[in-house]
Amino acid sequence: MGTWSGEPFGNDVAADFAWELDEQKRWNVVRDALREALQSEDPLDADTAAIAIAAAEVVAHGLGRPTQSDVYTESVAGFVSRARKPSGRLVKDAERAVTVAASADSELAELWAESDAQEWHDSNERLLSALMGR
Numbered sequence: 001m002g003t004w005s006g007e008p009f010g011n012d013v014a015a016d017f018a019w020e021l022d023e024q025k026r027w028n029v030v031r032d033a034l035r036e037a038l039q040s041e042d043p044l045d046a047d048t049a050a051i052a053i054a055a056a057e058v059v060a061h062g063l064g065r066p067t068q069s070d071v072y073t074e075s076v077a078g079f080v081s082r083a084r085k086p087s088g089r090l091v092k093d094a095e096r097a098v099t100v101a102a103s104a105d106s107e108l109a110e111l112w113a114e115s116d117a118q119e120w121h122d123s124n125e126r127l128l129s130a131l132m133g134r
Helices: 012-019 028-039 046-062 071-082 088-101 107-113 118-132
Strands: none
Touching (some): 046 071, 046 107, 046 118
16 A cells, blocks of 8 residues: 555555545445444454545535645545535434554554554644544
């Protein structure tokens, strides 16, 4: 997985996920990504965790509280303009998915531990705060 930042859309897998939002009008793609992370019985693999964090960022955008707004989130902005506001349940699922994806048990956390993980941890904390309305 190519990574250029610790932000939610700072890697190839998340950038590819953003393209899935093109032409979408409903939250199904986002919901499915969050549920995949939440329903995993094993520690999350890196790709599933990266997509879960990206999906949670889409929810934050839907709430009007994005933590990343740049060229990598243009598809997200387009999607949010077409979709309704995310439900309370989807917001809670996003919060839980970030917590699971960023846990020490996830493969993505292990990969970040091999480098300077502080940027990634800080980004995840900002995302959780945005989702919780803090």
